[in-house]
Structures are given as structure tokens and as C-alpha cells.
Amino acid sequence: MKSSDKEMANDTRSKVLELKEIIETKKVIKGEVLQKQGDLKIKSYYVKKGLLRSYTIDDKGKEHIFIFAPEGWIVSDMESQTKGSPAQLFIDALEDTELEVIEKNILDQTSSFTSTEQTKAHTLNLVNRISTLQKRVLLLMSASAKERYKDFLITYPNIIQRVPQKMVASYLGITPEALSKIRGEMLK
Amino acid sequence: MKSSDKEMANDTRSKVLELKEIIETKKVIKGEVLQKQGDLKIKSYYVKKGLLRSYTIDDKGKEHIFIFAPEGWIVSDMESQTKGSPAQLFIDALEDTELEVIEKNILDQTSSFTSTEQTKAHTLNLVNRISTLQKRVLLLMSASAKERYKDFLITYPNIIQRVPQKMVASYLGITPEALSKIRGEMLK
DNA sequence: TGTATTTCTTAATATAGATTAACAAATAAG
DNA sequence: CTTATTTGTTAATCTATATTAAGAAATACA
Numbered sequence: 240m241k242s243s244d245k246e247m248a249n250d251t252r253s254k255v256l257e258l259k260e261i262i263e264t265k266k267v268i269k270g271e272v273l274q275k276q277g278d279l280k281i282k283s284y285y286v287k288k289g290l291l292r293s294y295t296i297d298d299k300g301k302e303h304i305f306i307f308a309p310e311g312w313i314v315s316d317m318e319s320q321t322k323g324s325p326a327q328l329f330i331d332a333l334e335d336t337e338l339e340v341i342e343k344n345i346l347d348q349t350s351s352f353t354s355t356e357q358t359k360a361h362t363l364n365l366v367n368r369i370s371t372l373q374k375r376v377l378l379l380m381s382a383s384a385k386e387r388y389k390d391f392l393i394t395y396p397n398i399i400q401r402v403p404q405k406m407v408a409s410y411l412g413i414t415p416e417a418l419s420k421i422r423g424e425m426l427k
Numbered sequence: 428m429k430s431s432d433k434e435m436a437n438d439t440r441s442k443v444l445e446l447k448e449i450i451e452t453k454k455v456i457k458g459e460v461l462q463k464q465g466d467l468k469i470k471s472y473y474v475k476k477g478l479l480r481s482y483t484i485d486d487k488g489k490e491h492i493f494i495f496a497p498e499g500w501i502v503s504d505m506e507s508q509t510k511g512s513p514a515q516l517f518i519d520a521l522e523d524t525e526l527e528v529i530e531k532n533i534l535d536q537t538s539s540f541t542s543t544e545q546t547k548a549h550t551l552n553l554v555n556r557i558s559t560l561q562k563r564v565l566l567l568m569s570a571s572a573k574e575r576y577k578d579f580l581i582t583y584p585n586i587i588q589r590v591p592q593k594m595v596a597s598y599l600g601i602t603p604e605a606l607s608k609i610r611g612e613m614l615k
Numbered sequence: 616t617g618t619a620t621t622t623c624t625t626a627a628t629a630t631a632g633a634t635t636a637a638c639a640a641a642t643a644a645g
Numbered sequence: 646c647t648t649a650t651t652t653g654t655t656a657a658t659c660t661a662t663a664t665t666a667a668g669a670a671a672t673a674c675a
Binding site for chain 2: 661662663664665
């Protein structure tokens with residue numbers, strides 16, 4: 240997680256928690272699955288402590304990690320939720336995690352905003368996600384696997400120590416073997 | 428543009444136009460550049476008629492199209508604008524275009540929202556962008572060039588007739604030669 | 616209308632990263 | 646602790662896409 244995102248997360252935190260739509264606090268253990276591809280009731284999760292991830296499994300059975308969500312992040316399958324279609328993403332816990340369950344979808348949440356501050360905090364959250372995704376798309380289109388890995392190291396310095404390498408590979412869109420080779424080259 | 432996005436665009440249109448931050452209507456001709464990499468004053472553009480695109484140029488001088496923006500869409504370099512850093516993206520006109528210039532950044536816009544409807548319309552706009560980018564990231568990570576091209580044909584059926592093939596290739600993250608080959612294969 | 620420029624196609628060759636396989640190292644489980 | 650399972654490494658081979666090049670087709674321009 241880069242520092243600006245960290246700040247963003249902490250910044251929005253109190254505002255997010257203020258909202259009435261958060262009804263449930265939950266603890267899950269490592270490996271627990273919160274959402275499966277095909278699920279119809281789609282919720283979002285605010286991570287208080289621990290680490291979640293969201294990912295797809297493609298036709299060939301291969302996993303592709305969409306995001307890692309450490310402390311302060313919200314995971315949600317926004318495409319599916321907004322369209323009202325079944326969940327596209329799996330969500331599970333990579334560590335024992337404390338989280339808040341957000342039942343309402345983001346559009347319904349806007350109705351209960353009571354202050355400009357709240358609106359701003361939520362907008363900031365959305366804008367930051369767009370920024371992250373913009374960067375990710377541009378990197379996927381223009382950078383080599385090694386360049387994307389280097390960027391990952393800088394942008395998310397503390398994730399590497401918390402997840403197996405094969406998950407970093409899955410996030411980067413390459414195989415574990417390819418990542419191993421890249422790391423080997425980078426040592427020299 | 429897929430139908431759900433089309434609806435989104437039309438839906439938000441009036442709300443976007445209502446906002447006071449839109450100060451200037453402008454006509455630009457094909458080829459005109461609205462923003463260059465490195466620009467410091469970053470604006471957003473609402474397309475009333477015509478077609479804009481945003482793109483980067485990488486170290487090797489290669490162009491990568493980030494989005495096509497036909498009627499009803501907003502183009503903006505959100506990452507740069509939010510961070511306050513110089514523009515990362517070029518924005519130019521692929522057709523003669525009528526547009527509205529939005530000077531304020533999205534966060535400052537929230538302050539002038541006067542109704543829940545307005546907040547909702549803007550949130551919907553952001554959520555739809557996230558959905559589009561979520562899909563794009565997952566496709567870039569898991570699908571072959573041919574699969575991505577097929578998806579493009581379905582998702583943006585009317586863009587193909589309006590831009591040269593090499594730009595479709597640039598959007599897909601492949602070379603014009605590769606796209607030509609794929610199209611050749613698909614004819615059989 | 617004719618010429619210049621840009622775009623598209625085809626093909627040969629090169630390359631990054633995938634696949635497969637086998638083994639080593641680390642972690643989890645009994 | 647000991648064994649089973651998961652993860653990481655290395656290397657050989659394969660494949661999708663890039664690169665280079667050259668000509669054809671389309672488009673813009675003088």
C-alpha cells in the first residue's frame with residue numbers, strides 16, 4: 240500500500256463507520272470465504288484488521304487476484320453489485336481478519352448521507368479506486384512483467400511479506416514460475 | 428458502448444449539466460489536443476457530440492489508449508487530478524466534438540451538490556467507471572487478445588466504425604499487426 | 616484528379632512469458 | 646518430531662504476440 244492510499248484509508252475510515260448501513264462486525268479466520276462466484280446477495284467488506292483478497296477463476300481454472308485489501312480498505316464486487324448480476328469475484332481471508340459488513344450497495348448509501356463531509360469521504364474512496372485501476376490498466380498494457388513487479392514492490396511494500404509469492408504472481412497476471420525467474424534476475 | 432453504460436450516461440447527463448462548475452462549452456475539431464502529458468491544470472470534459480480519447484505514450488514512444496469517450500461520457504485524468512500531479516494522459520479529439528469543460532476536480536464538486544439526486548448521479552458515474560475498469564483489468568489478466576477483441580466488439584459496437592483499427596489495437600494492448608491477424612482468423 | 620500520407624495486410628523472425636516436469640524448501644498437520 | 650502438503654526454483658520446450666519489413670489499400674491533401 241502506498242502512503243497516499245494509506246492516508247486515504249484512514250481519512251475515510253471514521254466517515255465510513257459513521258454510516259448506519261454498517262450493521263455487523265465479524266471475525267473470520269484465514270481461509271474463510273466471504274463471497275463465491277455466482278452468489279446473489281452481494282455485500283461489501285471494510286477491513287479493520289487483517290487481509291482479504293478478491294479474485295476470479297477463469298475458464299481454465301486459473302485464479303486472478305483483483306485486489307488485496309489490508310487494514311482500512313473496502314473490498315466489493317462493484318460491477319456485479321451495480322448491475323444486479325451474480326457475483327463475479329470470490330472474496331476470502333488471507334489472514335485472520337476483523338471486518339465490518341456493508342449490506343447496502345453504494346448507490347443506496349448516498350441516500351443516507353447526512354453531511355458534505357460524508358459525501359466527500361465516500362467520493363474520495365471511489366476516486367482512489369479509479370486511480371488505482373487507471374494505473375493498473377496502463378501498466379498491464381504498457382509494462383513488462385518485471386516492470387509491473389517493481390511497481391508492485393514500491394506501491395504495496397508490505398503485502399509481499401504477508402502473502403505467498405504465487406499470489407503476487409496472480410495479482411501481476413503472470414505465473415509463479417515467471418515471477419520466480421524475474422526475482423532471480425533481479426538479485427544479480 | 429454497451430447499453431447499460433449508454434443508459435448511465437444519459438441518466439447522469441442532466442444532473443451533470445445542472446452543476447454550476449460547468450462554465451464553458453467548446454467546439455473542437457478532429458485532431459485537436461485538449462490535454463498533454465505534463466500539463467499542470469487538469470480539467471475534465473463532458474462529450475455532448477463527437478468522440479474524444481485519452482491515452483499515454485510510454486518510454487518507447489508507444490501509444491496506449493485508456494478510454495474512448497463518445498456522446499454522454501466524461502473524460503478525465505483522475506489519477507493525476509486527485510494526486511495533484513502533472514497530467515499522465517493526453518486527451519484529443521478523434522472527431523469534431525462539442526464538449527463542456529469541467530474545471531473543478533471531483534472532490535470540490537461534491538461541496539456544491541444540492542440534492543441527493545445529484546449526489547447519486549455523480550456516484551453512479553463513478554461506480555460505472557469502476558465497473559468498466561474492473562472488467563478491463565480482469566480481461567487484461569485472463570483473456571487472450573482474440574477474446575479481448577471479441578469482448579470489445581460486443582461492449583463498444585459503434586466505436587469500431589468510427590476509429591482506425593490501429594486505435595482499437597492500442598486500446599486492446601496489442602499491435603495493429605496482431606489485430607489484423609486476429610481479424611483474418613475470425614473471418615474463416 | 617492525382618499524389619502523398621496513413622492505414623492495413625501478410626509473412627518471416629524474435630522474444631516474453633506459458634507450460635510441463637522434476638526437485639528442493641518451507642509450512643502445515645497428524 | 647515426522648510426514649504430508651504447499652510453495653518456490655530451475656530448466657527445457659512451446660506459443661502468443663512483438664518486431665521488422667515490404668507491398669496494397671484507403672484516405673487526406675495539394
